[in-house]
Amino acid sequence: MKGVVYRDTHTAAWHHLSVLQPHVRDHVAVLGLVVVVDESEGYAYLKSRPEDPDLPPVPRLVPRRSLSFHVSLLLALLRRKLAEADASGSDPRLVLSRRQIIDMLTVFMPSGADDARLVDQIDAHLTKVIELGFLRRTKDKEPSFEVRRIVKAFVDAQWLADFDARLSEYAAELSPDAEGAA
Missing domain, CATH: 1.10.10.10 (Winged helix-like DNA-binding domain superfamily/Winged helix DNA-binding domain)
Known part of the structure; x- marks a missing residue:
């Protein structure tokens, strides 16, 4: 759940994510996260769910980094x-x-x-x-x-x-x- 999963370097994790993608989406949604999978580029990562006024706020689990x-x-x-x-x-x-x-x-x-x-x-x-x-x-x-x-x-x-x-x-x-x- 930390970092980016690449198809070329994380073959086992990529395979599991491909097979279990709906389950992973449901699981991380409870935490206020969204799975982003780009099949064509070969990477996947988690990001915070966009704020929705109809849903209770969730603490930020994915850190924001200020860049120089x-x-x-x-x-x-x-x-x-x-x-x-x-x-x-x-x-x-x-x-x-x-x-x-x-x-x-x-x-x-x-x-x-x-x-x-x-x-x-x-x-x-x-x-x-x-x-x-x-x-x-x-x-x-x-x-x-x-x-x-x-x-x-x-x-x-x-x-x-x-x-x-x-x-x-x-x-x-x-x-x-x-x-x-x-």
């Missing part, structure tokens, strides 16, 4: 890369090297920063995204990461719109015109 700006940015960039890979119709797995991820994020980091310190910060953001389950380390010699398809469920159009609005707010606060008006 750079972790949110990395998730948005990974989602974009996944969409590009899906559009190209190539390999269903998206594997990015550590260098590719660093290059993607460096564009959005402050200029003039010490390169070693910048890479350490990006590595910290990468570690957080791995802990959240959106990336998985591969067994290649060079450090590389598989983008997990669950990122599509988390980073949807609404999430991107909210993130875009926050980016606009940050840009407005940091613009020189905002400083002169204050």
Whole structure:
């Protein structure tokens, strides 16, 4: 009941979930949870039931995590890369090297920063995204990461719109015109 179940890595659990899905849905509904199964992408997870005024409120069992700006940015960039890979119709797995991820994020980091310190910060953001389950380390010699398809469920159009609005707010606060008006 904790984390994401993937068809390719949790074969026994995936099989049981497929066979017992109606029973699992009924069981977790009592706890105020909903099972989300994406057969085409090969993952399943639990989320809190949307609030319903006709039902009594249920305590939140699935924690909400506040993400830093750079972790949110990395998730948005990974989602974009996944969409590009899906559009190209190539390999269903998206594997990015550590260098590719660093290059993607460096564009959005402050200029003039010490390169070693910048890479350490990006590595910290990468570690957080791995802990959240959106990336998985591969067994290649060079450090590389598989983008997990669950990122599509988390980073949807609404999430991107909210993130875009926050980016606009940050840009407005940091613009020189905002400083002169204050």
